[in-house]
Amino acid sequence: MFKKGVCEKSLGDYEPARQTLERVVREFPRRSFFLSQLADTYALMGEVHLAKVFFREAFFHNPAEIELAFLESEMINRLISRVKELGYEPPLLQEWLPVYGVLYGVFTVKRELKSLEYGKLRQSIYALEGELTDEHADRRTIIPRLLNRYFWLMDHYRINNEEPLKIQDTLYKIRLLDEKIYELYIH
Incomplete structure (x- = not known):
């Protein structure tokens, strides 16, 4: 199901991709790779608030699991470029992205913790x-x-x-x- 959602996203079928990836994330809510793909889909759909929520969650749980090459949205790719300019390359790049995401105002959506x-x-x-x-x-x-x-x-x-x-x-x-x-x- 996850591969189907990523294919739909890659083809520009964002609404079906969102629906598919949401189902995957409901089953695996702490998997950073899945969360990042859902966030990327939201960003591509113009749903910036939701994209920020899910990117922040993805980079909290396990940033090393996120494969940056599969992220297409301008929002996250701009952040990746800026952090790369600071001299970070994978796998450290994934670790520093949430830190600079907060500092550069990308990961601005906060939520109350249970x-x-x-x-x-x-x-x-x-x-x-x-x-x-x-x-x-x-x-x-x-x-x-x-x-x-x-x-x-x-x-x-x-x-x-x-x-x-x-x-x-x-x-x-x-x-x-x-x-x-x-x-x-x-x-």
Whole structure:
């Protein structure tokens, strides 16, 4: 069914592609490759809001799973080009796309996390922070993943009007991780 949806999208049959890919995503809601194709279809249909929602979700779950060569929309390809200009190539490119997607105003659609999602986000952050202390860990991959999760955490705090101290603590962690990203994020 997924291949059918991608073929329909490639042929410009966007409405049937959307319907097919939505069915696939209902069955596999956390598969980044499927989510990215649905997002790309929405972008090609001119449904920018929904495209941003699904691209952000896709790049949150597993950016390494997303095959950039299969993305056709101008919105995502402009972002890919801009991040490539910064010197990132696959597979690191996929890891940095959600970070710069937030900074460049592409991944602007936020959503409230369910309590279970918030718990999983906190666990994921804790695990990645732990990995950073391992001298054998690949920091090049961990840092953008952690930054992306910090951005989601900041969104959660803002949506839920959390105390400013939590926001300041997360901003401090972003700053420690990457001063340049911190400066871009706060400005």
